[in-house]
Structure formats: C-alpha cells, structure tokens
Amino acid sequence: MEIKAMNCPNCAGSITFAVGQRTARCPYCDSTLEIKPEAAEVTLEKTKRAYRNISDTRAEYARRVKKWKIIAWVYYVVVFVMMAIGSVVIERTYEDSDAYDLGMTMIVMALISGFAMPPILTFIVPPAPEEVEEPLRLQGGWMRYIKLVGLAVMTVLAGFLAGYVIFNSMTPSEAQLEREAASSGYAAVVTVTESEV
Known part of the structure; x- marks a missing residue:
C-alpha cells in the first residue's frame, strides 16, 4: 500500500x-x-469500472447463449425420440389401430417441427453486444437457419434409423406375422375335424 x-x-x-x-x-x-483523487487515480478507477462492466456484459451474453443451446438440444432430442418411437409403433401395429395412429401422429409432428422450429430458433438467437469479440458471437441469419434445418433433417433421419434398428432387434409382433403371411400369398388353413365339432 x-x-x-x-x-x-x-x-x-x-x-x-x-x-x-x-x-x-x-x-x-x-x-x-x-x-x-489525482488524475491518474480517477483514470484507473474508470478503467476498472469499464472492465467490470465489459466482463459482466460478456458473462451475461454467455449465459443467454448457453440457455439458447439448451433449448435447441432439447428440441433435437425430442424430435429424435418422437421419430424413433413413432417408427417402432407403426411397424409393430395394425394400420387401423389406435397405436398405429399414434405412431403416425408422432412422425408427422416430428417432421413438421423439423421445419417449423429452425426459424423460431434462428429468431431467438441472443443478440451479441459490442463488447463481445467476433469469434465469441453466436451468429443468426440465413446461415444459422440453414444449419438448423440441416441438423433437423439429420435428426429426423437418425431417429427413423434408430427406430428401424430397434424394430429389427425386437421379436415379431402378431401384427407383423399376419402382415408377412398375407403378403406372402399363403392363407392360413384351419382344419376342423368331426371330433372337434
């Protein structure tokens, strides 16, 4: 001192x-x-205050970017899970059953949100303050939108592929066995003997 x-x-x-x-x-x-205070002290105090403000601004921006990324990843995980479950449900059920309708609804919702959510995510990208350097800024605009749509398409395809892999690893359901029997052209023949009548 x-x-x-x-x-x-x-x-x-x-x-x-x-x-x-x-x-x-x-x-x-x-x-x-x-x-x-002397002039040098005043200048030093102003510099310290400005640095603290810049530091606080950058920290706040980093928190907003982190929140945005969490929202985006939750969305992609939900789309992936909906596609995977919907694919499995469709393959394991009859076309006229309620479960089949649920599976189709899940797939349609995943497909629609795959193209509806990227513009929303692009719109809510947190704006970067001037104090944040260019490499640290999360860019919005058309490039961000194109990246989000591409990621959505890959997520939908990955969910469908995961559903297909899960479906093939499961034992066949009655609906599958009946579909396979019907598509093979063979009808199940039931013979009734006189003693059963």
Missing part, C-alpha cells in the same frame, strides 16, 4: 494517508480533511 503525505491547511502539521483514501484526520488539530 502506497503512503502519501500532505500538510494540514489548518495547522500545517504533517498528515499521512494511503493512496485511495478519501478522508484523513490531522493528528495535531484533530480536523478532518477531504482528499481529492
């Missing part, structure tokens, strides 16, 4: 004080004096 000295304007006694201290008491006449 740097110590400075000055003479008391009332009694001319020597007063010592630390740099940055704003008041001092004279040990001789017990008067309280206000110490005005």
Whole structure:
C-alpha cells in the first residue's frame, strides 16, 4: 500500500494517508480533511469500472447463449425420440389401430417441427453486444437457419434409423406375422375335424 503525505491547511502539521483514501484526520488539530483523487487515480478507477462492466456484459451474453443451446438440444432430442418411437409403433401395429395412429401422429409432428422450429430458433438467437469479440458471437441469419434445418433433417433421419434398428432387434409382433403371411400369398388353413365339432 502506497503512503502519501500532505500538510494540514489548518495547522500545517504533517498528515499521512494511503493512496485511495478519501478522508484523513490531522493528528495535531484533530480536523478532518477531504482528499481529492489525482488524475491518474480517477483514470484507473474508470478503467476498472469499464472492465467490470465489459466482463459482466460478456458473462451475461454467455449465459443467454448457453440457455439458447439448451433449448435447441432439447428440441433435437425430442424430435429424435418422437421419430424413433413413432417408427417402432407403426411397424409393430395394425394400420387401423389406435397405436398405429399414434405412431403416425408422432412422425408427422416430428417432421413438421423439423421445419417449423429452425426459424423460431434462428429468431431467438441472443443478440451479441459490442463488447463481445467476433469469434465469441453466436451468429443468426440465413446461415444459422440453414444449419438448423440441416441438423433437423439429420435428426429426423437418425431417429427413423434408430427406430428401424430397434424394430429389427425386437421379436415379431402378431401384427407383423399376419402382415408377412398375407403378403406372402399363403392363407392360413384351419382344419376342423368331426371330433372337434
């Protein structure tokens, strides 16, 4: 800590004080004096305050970007899961069943949201303040939209592929066995003997 000295304007006694201290008491006449900061101190304090403000602005922007990324990833996970489950449900059920309708609804919703959500995500990209350098900025606009749509298409395809893999790893359902029997052209023949009648 740097110590400075000055003479008391009332009694001319020597007063010592630390740099940055704003008041001092004279040990001789017990008067309280206000110490005005030097120009260098004022400049240093302004610089520190500006740096803190820039730091706070950058931290706030980083929090908003993180929140945006979480929203985007949750959306893609939901689309992936809907496609996978919808694909499995469709393949394992009859075309006229409620479960089949649910599977189709899930797939249609995943496809629609795959193209409806990217414009919304592009629109809510947090704007970067001037204090944030170019490499740290999350860019919006057409390039962001194209990337989000591409990621949505890949997510839909990956969900469908995952559903297909899951479906093929499962044992066949009655609906599948009946479909395979019907498509092969063979009808199941039931023979009834006289003793069963």
